[in-house]
Amino acid sequence: MPDGLAQKLGRANGASCPGYRGIASIFFTGTSGLTSLIGGILTKTVANTRGFYWTANTPYLPGVWAKVQRIFKRADGTDQWYPEKAAIPNPGSVSVETLLDADTAIPANNSSLDGLSGGITFTLAAGESLKIVKTAGLTYGAWSFTPFDGYSGFTNSWRADFSLRDAEGNITNHWGAPAGPFYLNDAAATAYMLAQPAVIVTGSSAYTIFLNDATVNDNRGGLSVAVYKLSASVMDMNPAHIIRECLTDTVWGMGTPASAIDDAAFAAAADTLFAENFGLSLLWVRQSKIEDFVQEILDHIQGVLYVDPSTGLLTLSLVRGDYDAGTLEELTPDNCDLTNFSRKLWGDIVNEIIVTWTNPENEQEETITVQDDASIATQGGVVSDSRNYYGVRNPQLAMDLAMRDLRSAGQPLASCTAEVSREFWSKRPASVIKLTWPEYGISELVMRVQSVEYGKPGDPTIKLDLMEDVYGLDIGEYSAPPSTSWEEISSEPEEASEIEIFTAPFFFAANSTVAAFVDSPEYPEVLAGVLATSDNNDIFEAELWDEVTLSNGTTEWQATATLNIIGRGTLVNDLALEASSTAVLFENLIGQTVPTNSGFVIIGEAGETGNEIAQITLADGDYDIARGVLDTVPRAWPAGTKCWFVDESTLFEDGLIRSSGETVDYKVLTRTSVNLLTLEAATLQSYTLTDRPWxxxxxxxxxxxxxxxxxxxxxxxxxxxxxxxxxxxxxxxxxxxxxxxxxxxxxxxxxxxxxxxxxxxxxxxxxxxxxxxxxxxxxxxxxxxxxxxxxxxxxxxxxxxxxxxxxxxxxxxxxxxxxxVGGGVRITEALDQRITEGGDVRITED
The missing domain is CATH 2.60.40.10 (Immunoglobulins)
Structure with missing residues (x-):
């Protein structure tokens, strides 16, 4: 605390006064007859009084609100990272104009071709602009590149232009082409310059004004212009800087080391946001999670924050249309498997967006509404959605965000999941990729990566969740699909063609949907598994029914679980007795579940003690499988052996906990698009459960x-x-x-x-x-x-x-x-030992 203020509080100096750390305080103070700054704290007095009056025709003190801001200093007092792009001028604020040079008076003989000599350099802080204007009555009017008029046939030798070189070495010419315009005399060129609008430049830390000509000693006149610095009265902060400080601050932030941040990616995002004039001003309070605060900023800027697996660094990427679609990698049926492809329906489309933003003049929330008239006409009414971008403090940015969100929410965008090989390992959230899929009539559709699932160590594939990119809507092509060959498949339900009941192994039971068993299993509790399949394509699920005893002693048939229609198939080739098998093929597939990577194949029809469970380790048209997993052993199987296909998400277990040794009686009621099979039409299925999971x-x-x-x-x-x-x-x-x-x-x-x-x-x-x-x-x-x-x-x-x-x-x-173990016993083709009439084992001679 400043000593002057501490003394007013009865302290000897600021060092002896409590700092009230963690509390934001505002002090209003003054000394009679003095208006000054005490240690940087504003004081204002009225003569012949102690302190100052603060009233509004009322005996009560009015309410106070303060507008505070921190951009260039971090909370610990250190300098802000990348300060050149930390502050972004608020376009809605008042521009403060400061005169830097009323008359540059650069002689024409001080010209150069690169601006490295002979000019005047002006430096700017972040968010400041340079204004250059020609005014009358200055040292020079225009300048000439000849020693006298009419020199060597140059009739028009007077020039009315100047050049600028920024701190990055970029050169631009103003009020004329690099070689002109040319005028007959000084007065005509000067009149031209006086009629030109002011030149305003921004985005660089320094600009050099110079005359673009070879350095000579026989030029005439010079450049006299007035130079001003323009500063916004209100500055917003670059969102990339806000996110980075939230991540790295060790007091109130997440405390991430700066070495764990991909500064190149953050700087690139900061540059883009600066160029877009995308500044935010908003408040974080300790009552909210810092992760939620960061996500709100990402929602504002349409950004993605993730750890890049190739560098291990936190990376910030923006969703923008800054790509060349012709250079993008392409997904086709030849290099990926596509699932969950869908496209929004018109009923899911939003045709009105209402954006809430903060007006800095009164700190009140205001709204901007944008509509898609064509979509409203198509849908027959307004379908509205809202966004709260409270960190936005200028109406133009709020309008831009409303139009951005309306464009994405108002389009029937496609989405899908692509399972690809690890050649696409470089794809990250917010990456873009093209999709060509003839089945859906799609050619070079630009898709944006929403998330990446790299899988477990050793997995050969990667899963990409994709969404059609709004910036590529004009790039992709859609061809009309061929006329449908769809045939009516709706049918009345019929019994499942095959049903197998078994006691679930411990792995299946521990990963089931029966929470009571998963949380605290106790012997002799077990779960029953029911595998049911059908070749009827209209059967999409089944209900498992059991005769339940009610509290009054009577029984009633009730549904205890919903079952998937399990995939069923047969082996194409013999399966040898081995620890793992490759290039395994299946045929005669029916049902809904299919062989999938990490899924299971239950081989055989010999029941719990004779079947084999194998796990699929690679699914690529044919399959690699690990043999005899869990509580089973590898066995040799002939071609044509039947198999079931399940995975960890397949629903096949009874929802009720059973007991070992209990005999269950089920009815499986299949469901089609038409109806549910009746109890009377279902055959009773009985099975006695075992100790298997124990x-x-x-x-x-x-x-x-x-x-x-x-x-x-x-x-x-x-x-x-x-x-x-x-x-x-x-x-x-x-x-x-x-x-x-x-x-x-x-x-x-x-x-x-x-x-x-x-x-x-x-x-x-x-x-x-x-x-x-x-x-x-x-x-x-x-x-x-x-x-x-x-x-x-x-x-x-x-x-x-x-x-x-x-x-x-x-x-x-x-x-x-x-x-x-013996010495050469003779075996018959029936695997019997050959016995002599005397009952002895016949031994072959060596």
């Missing part, structure tokens, strides 16, 4: 005698082993840790559940149990030869077990290896 996941990557896979028809030959055992190794799995991330068959081992161990059963070719080794910890075990008994070929079944307070649990499925 069972430990089976071991993975089971290897016997160094081999990853074997079959009964092709057992592993271990007859030449040296050690009297067969080593079996595996990777442990934990169902609780596979609730979000799914492991592949060959992924590394993980810590098993508490109480979980591994067991190995030795069985003969008929499946009879020979020996059991259970309670195994770790990831390997040497099965001793004594475990094989008299068997020449054995099956080694590897599975998991867990014992806890809820009981004893065994994994749903096991993985088998077949190993030849």
């Amino acid at each position: 069972l430990p996941n089976r071991p993975a990557n089971v290897v016997a005698y160094g081999e990853a896979f074997s079959e009964a028809a092709l057992p592993i030959d271990a007859t030449a082993r040296v050690d009297p055992w067969i080593t079996v190794s595996w990777a442990n799995r934990n169902r609780l840790d596979e609730d979000t991330v799914i492991l592949g068959w060959t992924d590394a081992t993980m810590t098993p559940e508490t109480g979980q161990t591994t067991a190995i059963e030795v069985r003969d070719l008929d499946g009879n149990l020979v020996t059991t080794h259970d309670g195994l910890t770790g990831t390997s075990f040497d099965v001793p030869d004594a475990s094989f008994g008299i068997e020449e070929i054995v099956e080694l079944r590897v599975f998991s077990e867990r014992t806890d307070a809820d009981g004893d649990f065994v994994s749903l499925q096991y993985f088998s290896h077949w190993v030849m």
Whole structure:
């Protein structure tokens, strides 16, 4: 606080007075008979009084409001970033004119061709302009590039022009072309200049006025003009600067280090906003989130703030039409997959925009309304929407924003999602790209990127959410689509052609829509899954109905869930016994869900213990799949095997929590565009649920005698082993840790559940149990030869077990290896050992 003011408050000096930090205060003070500034604080007095009068014919003090502004200094007192473009003059404010030079009096002999010598330079602050005007009675009238009139045939040698060089080196000529205009004498040229309007320039920090001619000593006359500085009485702040300070301020802002800001991008945005005269003045209060404040500014300027994944820096981009459509990358059916394509209908179009802005003269909100008359006529009435751009403080900018928003809200813009390869990794929010899609009659339609989903590490594709760009409306072409080949498909509902009920694995149950199970599952609670499909294209969903017991003891059929119509297909080729399969193809597809990246394929018709779940890792016409995931194991499947297709968003679970061992009785009522199937027409479907979500996941990557896979028809030959055992190794799995991330068959081992161990059963070719080794910890075990008994070929079944307070649990499925442990037993084509009449096993000779 200034010492003079502190002394009026009874303090010795400003250092001893509290600073009241965090509180904005205004002091009105004065000394009798003195009008002055005390430490920069305005004081005003009336003679022969103490202080000053402040009244309005009332004994009460009037209300006070103050208009304050901070642009060039940050809150901590440091200089503002990029100060040249920080302040933007408010065009609606009064222009303050300051005389800089009444008579420049530049002799014609001080000319130059580049303005680096012989001129006069004037410097300007941000937001200031330079005004140059010719007035009478100055030192010089005009100037001549010849030593005398009529020199060497130059009849008109008097010039009435001058040149300007800005701080960036740009040169412009005024009141004539660079070589003229030429006049017969000084008086005629001077009269021309006096009739010219003032030259006003802005946007640079300095301008040099000079005469554009080679430096010579025989020119006559010179340039005499008056030079003024124009300053706006009201300045607004560049929105790019506001956003940057919100991000980096360590006291009231977000405290982001300046090194984390892409200053080049912010500077480019600041330049654009400065050129657009897009200044804002607005107040942030601590009661509102700084993130919301930044978003409001982005809404004003139509900007996007994001972290650029290639640099890791916060980047500001503006949505503008500053691109060459001919150079844009293009999306076509050859390089992307398009989904969710839609276009606004006329009922969604807005034809009136009302913009609210702030009048700086009275600090009151005012509105500007713009309308699209053609759209109003088409729609038969006004469809209005409003925008509150309270940071805008001049009516022209408010009008520009209203027209901007009416243009975008009043057009039937197209939108879609494009799944592209990583060759388009450089696309960022606010980027533009062209779309050509013959199916929709679209050619080179300019689309604006709304958001980018880069996917998980290892994903081969990127998802771009696209919206038709209003700046490219005149660029894209639309061709009329061919006449429709649509056929009426509406039909009465019919029963689903296939229905399969199963107990949901833990992963599916933990990611279901049944919140009670997801939040706090307890044994023996389970969820039932119902897969239903149909080749009737008009069936778009189904309702799952169950006979529910009411409080009075009676029963009533009620709907418990809405189901998707699940995709169903068959394998085109055989599927080998392996950890992963590539280029897998499906055919005979029906239903609504389709194979998708990260989705699941449920293979087989052998129920919970015999089906295999595989996860799709690449969907590109044909499919790569990870085999035997979750609680299942890889199996060999012949061509023609049926498959179901689901993903994490597919609706197939019953909405009620069931119990293990409970028998459920369902009816599946399909729905078409015409009606819902009746209860009487639906066949009762029954199934007994199991402990499946509570069972430990089976071991993975089971290897016997160094081999990853074997079959009964092709057992592993271990007859030449040296050690009297067969080593079996595996990777442990934990169902609780596979609730979000799914492991592949060959992924590394993980810590098993508490109480979980591994067991190995030795069985003969008929499946009879020979020996059991259970309670195994770790990831390997040497099965001793004594475990094989008299068997020449054995099956080694590897599975998991867990014992806890809820009981004893065994994994749903096991993985088998077949190993030849004896010396050359002879196998028939039916896989039987050949036995002699005496009952002995026939051994082949080496």
